[in-house]
Amino acid sequence: MERLQEAVAVHLGLTNPEAARRPIRIIQFGEGNFLRGFVEWIVQQLNNKGVFGGNVAVVQPRENGRVQVLEDQEELYTVILEGLKDGQPVRSHELIDSIGKTVNPYQDWEGFLALADDPDTQIIVxxxxxxxxxxxxxxxxxxxxxxxYPAKLAHLLKRRFDRSMPGFLIMxxxxxxDNGPALYRALIKVAERFGWGKDFIDWLDRENTFVSTLVDRIVPGYPCEDAQELWGKLGYEDQNMVKAEPFLLWVVAGDQTAQRKVDELLPARKAGIDLVTCDAVQPYRDRKVYLLNGPHTTMAQVARLAGFETVGQVMGDKTMRSFITREMEEEIIPVQSLPKEELENFADAVRERFDNPFVQHSLDSIGLNSVSKFISxxxxxxxANVEQGCGLPERIVLALSCLLWIYGGKAGDVVKIQDDQKVVDAFRVAAGQDDFVDRILADxxxxxxDLTRIAGLTEAVQKNLDDLADRGVQPLIDRLA
Incomplete structure (x- = not known):
């Protein structure tokens, strides 16, 4: 079977012969699976719709990277979308021809700096x-x-400054x-350390637009287990193919000027891409962390004790599905700041993502570092529930109780513990004491x-632990489902 290259793609009618002649409009630091399944896929859709007409220059940010492997396929690769959309299974593939150039600054420093010389290039991701x-x-x-990375980017920006050219939209x-301000502060620190002077820093402020972003798409990456089967279906060998889910969201935050620049330079909505421009990322970050990652963390505690191994198994069980749905609807959505209808629509999309039949998301994997995940x-x-007068959220409190049960050694070998050793040791020491709950929650x-300061929490957790000892977790799940 032939390896994917331009001649193969052209022969199969999969690529636009004009693709290589598109100007470079984006410089991208990073060549990994996520960006290729997210940014390049978005650029491909914009090019397909005729609203962008540009390619991406991919920069390898670390000495050991994948640029050479991309070059071996003349920067072509396949994105395979697998999941549910509007309740129906989706499985599609598309050749991505929107990488116009790859650069390894460890081998070609001047070639890297020369990326700044092109006036068509206006975006950095x-x-x-x-x-x-x-x-x-x-x-x-x-x-x-x-x-x-900040020092590499600083050199690129200094080259642009030295050419007396406009700056970039930096995403x-x-x-x-707050990744935008964080990167800006890092660049200022580099510029000051390198002694590049006030004129450069003023140009950095005046000519460049820094935005904060939130990206959301599950990208499992290279499909090792079924690669050979996929090659047979595609008709070519592809060492760089990427699997991703259909769901995609890109939230970009900045002032009104920045938002207009994003819409002008990256007209994603014209291609039906869910790119949201707004004043602040935080409400959307909260929405994702609490409505997607939060239920995941609950599953890793409660569902594992009930014998479930994957997210799909949890969502396929009528009782557990109801338990998770009620957690989202009754304990998470009411204390978020975004409009209720928007949150409910996102929750529906999250459940559809949880149902993805093509991804076996291990609860043991989600359970890695459970304590820090519970905290965040x-x-x-x-x-939030207590402060807003909603009372203790019973399902989340049960998740905390199950975490104490597991880390206190009560689950035996049924549930795997993978966490910071200091945290594990603290639980083990406290578990040997009569006042385990008070002692551990106060730590x-x-x-x-000190979690014992949250009214009623200690008593609720202690009752759950007593019930777990007497009856196991299933009756507690049944009561709250």
């Missing part, structure tokens, strides 16, 4: 992991390239809060605060 937007203290102005996709995804909802080193 990145996904360099959550740790990527941080200044590397070892980076020097003479490094070619420096190790850190970081790293999964950290569910604990704020306990506080601010674990939770960041």
């Amino acid at each position: 990145s996904n360099t992991t959550e740790a990527g937007i941080a200044v590397n203290d070892g980076d020097k102005v003479t490094d070619q390239p420096p190790a850190g 970081p996709c790293e999964l950290i809060a 995804r569910l604990l704020p909802l306990v506080t 601010a080193a674990i939770w960041g605060r």
